[in-house]
Amino acid sequence: CTFVMCQYWTTSMFTKEVAGSANAIAGGWGNLGGGATQILVGSVLFPLFKMFMSADMAWRTVSIxxxxxxxSTGFxxxxxxxxxxxxxFRELKRHGVMNHVSASASFHEVAMNFNTWLFFLQYACCFGVELTMNNxxxxxxxxxxxxxxxKAAAITSIFGLMNIFARGLGGFISDKFNAKMGLRGRLIWQTTCLTMEASMIxxxxxAPNLxxxxxxxxxxxxxxxxxxxxT
Structure with a gap:
């Protein structure tokens, strides 16, 4: 529910030496909800709802x-x-601590930066894959x-439940590479992860059987x- 805000907050609160681990652990435990939801909705609540209505209606109703x-979380x-x-931000701007920048100007500046689109492609190749798999x-x-x-929902939950350690591990190793090699180290580690991901796809x-x-x-x-x- 708060993934984007969470990633912004952890980036703001932690130094670059540990930001990778902080982002990855917080984001990973947040994305863990994808696996938990598969079990809760698909394997626990769905059978209960089917006791009172048709399977088609139960699947739609359980999404509530x-x-x-x-x-509720967003509110x-x-x-x-x-x-x-x-x-x-409103208070900081009112007291002159923070400069006022329009959303359109900020978006234009980011959109015109070539690095933005590189990050877009990099993240689409990993987080985009996770969203596709969850769905x-x-x-x-x-x-x-x-x-x-x-049963299908229970098995699918495995994909999301790996967030309990895998995303944090990726960020931790990225920080270690950064400490030794700088940004190039982070890029080498991410390239390695994306290559492994492509192979697994x-x-x-x-796969010949279940x-x-x-x-x-x-x-x-x-x-x-x-x-x-x-990332």
Whole structure:
């Protein structure tokens, strides 16, 4: 619910020497919710809802639960959080501590920076893959191996649950590479993670049976989360 804000906050609060680890651990534990949601919604709540309505209606109705949690969390953050460690932007601007910059001018400056689009492509290749897997993996296991929705969701949750350590590990190693080699070290580590991820995608697509598919899914997820943590 607060992923983007979380990444901004950790970047603001921690120095560059440990920002990779801080971002990765906070983001990873946040993305852990993707795996938890698969289990809670697909394997626990969905069967309960089916007791009172058709399967199609239950699958649509059960989505109200994560939607309510997301809305409630967003409202809570709006009420109790600060924009940055020094306070809210509105107050900082009013007291002259922070310069006023229009959103359009800021967006234009960022959009015209070539590095922005490089980061866009890098992150799309890891976080974009995670979003795709969270949305589509259950359907894949359901159709490819004729699993029930509950079993497919439980297996899919493995992908998100790897966030419990893999993303943080990626950020930690990135910090170590940065300490020894600077930014080039971070780039080398991320390239390594993305290469492993690409290899796992090819292997996952050619898995001959369910057992092998699950095994590859684990290593596929680890490489994806580590790549995210290295970004």
């Amino acid at each position: 639960v994560p939607a309510f949690v997301a809305f 809570m953050i709006l009420c109790i959080s600060d924009d940055c460690p020094r306070g809210n 589509s993996a259950a359907t894949y296991f359901h159709e490819e191996f004729n699993l029930s929705t509950e 090819l292997c996952f697509a050619r 057992g092998v598919s699950i095994l590859i899914l684990v290593f596929f997820s680890i490489s994806v989360q580590a790549a995210e943590g290295s």
